[in-house]
Amino acid sequence: SQQGEEDPQALSIQEGENATMNCSYKTSINNLQWYRQNSGRGLVHLILIRSNEREKHSGRLRVTLDTSKKSSSLLITASRAADTASYFCATVETSYDKVIFGPGTSLSVIP
């Protein structure tokens, strides 16, 4: 069964705008991760946020985690056409190392 659920399913923005994607999950987690996938092939790890962290930054990426609401958001600032990809959140449950992915958000950045 799915653990993380992203929304929106698809997002289209103009280059330079910010993109925000959300992820909700159901169980207690050790950490939550965001990945990017281009062209339906291998995924690239973007950022990991631990359950005791509330916000994390990496370049143009900002991730927040609200464990009380069991939700996370990924913000990409000043988007570029090269950011066009599918973005997935993945959760690692507290009692287990199994990593479960959500269905993803498809982001299109229009030049």
Next chain:
Amino acid sequence: GAGVSQSPSNKVTEKGKDVELRCDPISGHTALYWYRQSLGQGLEFLIYFQGNSAPDKSGLPSDRFSAERTGGSVSTLTIQRTQQEDSAVYLCASMRLSTGEQYFGPGTRLTVT
């Protein structure tokens, strides 16, 4: 060293045939995962290996699917009597538990005709 590698990159097979997909994880990564991704869909967890522990097979869709990991390194996913609904990209990932980050291979695109 090198990242996660998978072979073959593409496999076309006839319905009813058996296929073997291979994954070479990053050296030193004790955890190895297999996922399946259908076109335009998210990742479906299949199986998880961690060290010498018994694998978590809870995601395998049927008994036609099996996987093994020899010597704690290379893993093979076997699909017996393939069906058209098995067509998908099969992704392998390895993880160093200390960091929790997964490193994905490029995947094997399986097409069952």
